[in-house]
Amino acid sequence: MAVYTQLDQQQVTDYLEPYNLGELVCFKGISGGVENTNYFVTTQVPGQPKHDHVLTLFEDLAYDELPYFVALTEHLVAHGITVPAPLRDEFGTALKRLAARPALLFPRFPGEHLPRSAISPKVCAIMGQQLASLHKAGQRFDLQRQAHRGQVWWTQLGPRAAQCLSDNDAELLLNTINAYQGILEAGVELPRGVVHGDLFHDNALFEGEQFSAIIDLYNACHDFLLYDVAVAVNDWCIKADGSMRNELYMAFINAYHQTRPFTKSEAQYWPVMLQTAAMRFWLSRLETYHGLDSHQREAGVTVLKDPDAIRDILRLRQKHLHLLPV
Numbered sequence: 001m002a003v004y005t006q007l008d009q010q011q012v013t014d015y016l017e018p019y020n021l022g023e024l025v026c027f028k029g030i031s032g033g034v035e036n037t038n039y040f041v042t043t044q045v046p047g048q049p050k051h052d053h054v055l056t057l058f059e060d061l062a063y064d065e066l067p068y069f070v071a072l073t074e075h076l077v078a079h080g081i082t083v084p085a086p087l088r089d090e091f092g093t094a095l096k097r098l099a100a101r102p103a104l105l106f107p108r109f110p111g112e113h114l115p116r117s118a119i120s121p122k123v124c125a126i127m128g129q130q131l132a133s134l135h136k137a138g139q140r141f142d143l144q145r146q147a148h149r150g151q152v153w154w155t156q157l158g159p160r161a162a163q164c165l166s167d168n169d170a171e172l173l174l175n176t177i178n179a180y181q182g183i184l185e186a187g188v189e190l191p192r193g194v195v196h197g198d199l200f201h202d203n204a205l206f207e208g209e210q211f212s213a214i215i216d217l218y219n220a221c222h223d224f225l226l227y228d229v230a231v232a233v234n235d236w237c238i239k240a241d242g243s244m245r246n247e248l249y250m251a252f253i254n255a256y257h258q259t260r261p262f263t264k265s266e267a268q269y270w271p272v273m274l275q276t277a278a279m280r281f282w283l284s285r286l287e288t289y290h291g292l293d294s295h296q297r298e299a300g301v302t303v304l305k306d307p308d309a310i311r312d313i314l315r316l317r318q319k320h321l322h323l324l325p326v
Contacts, residue, residue, distance in 0.1 A: 128254070
């Protein structure tokens with residue numbers, strides 16, 4: 001269970017007091033998180049319905065990094081994008097500290113993460129449209145943040161991680177990093193803006209096939225929009241072995257394209273971006289699996305996911321090319 005910071009009832013009660021949400025009914029740690037501690041919190045004003053919230057304590061991000069995410073989520077909500085924006089207390093404050101951690105309180109959206117078996121073409125079409133809408137709204141957001149685990153990070157970590165791998169895997173990792181570096185050095189013009197950065201299928205909520213919200217925007221940053229599409233497609237549109245399910249892929253890509261049309265340059269560099277997106281998450285799993293991040297070790301962030309599953313996706317993206325509509 002990924003609850004790194006334990007809270008007691010009095011701590012939660014004291015934290016909630018300035019929000020004027022009524023009495024604390026119950027709170028419960030949420031399993032499944034990797035980088036943060038999350039609690040479901042239920043409150044009730046006497047004589048009124050109960051309300052559910054999510055209390056997040058940040059184990060990795062620093063306090064001064066979080067105003068960006070407060071402003072971003074509020075901007076997206078103002079532009080019609082369904083994401084959780086933090087609640088503000090009676091003094092207008094959203095970001096606070098709790099148990100020596102930065103903390104935010106969010107409304108809890110209905111729905112659950114879909115199991116992979118429930119991902120349909122209809123669901124992928126919804127997510128393609130939602131991601132394109134988020135990108136269009138994000139291009140009107142003034143603040144910029146560099147990726148926490150982007151090009152600088154993987155250029156520095158890649159050679160260290162390669163030392164933990166077989167020769168073939170090390171070559172695969174480093175060649176993929178170099179291919180992306182080639183795009184940067186060539187000065188390729190691709191649309192940029194706010195990206196979610198981590199839109200796997202467990203970062204969206206559905207009630208059946210009814211979309212509820214996109215969540216967990218803490219990898220959001222200013223980057224190539226095409227990279228964000230690749231991250232999502234590499235998770236939403238795959239079979240168990242990591243290969244693409246064509247009907248899911250086409251539903252996602254076509255719905256995205258109808259909302260924000262791809263450019264010719266994006267179509268040209270799509271294969272490299274699919275490979276880059278796979279490499280980034282392979283590398284982050286290698287980082288945790290091999291204990292290469294001392295900050296994660298000190299924070300007790302020890303949830304391990306199989307790196308080989310993402311490595312296999314990268315190999316498949318190199319073997320089989322996929323096209324974009326233009």
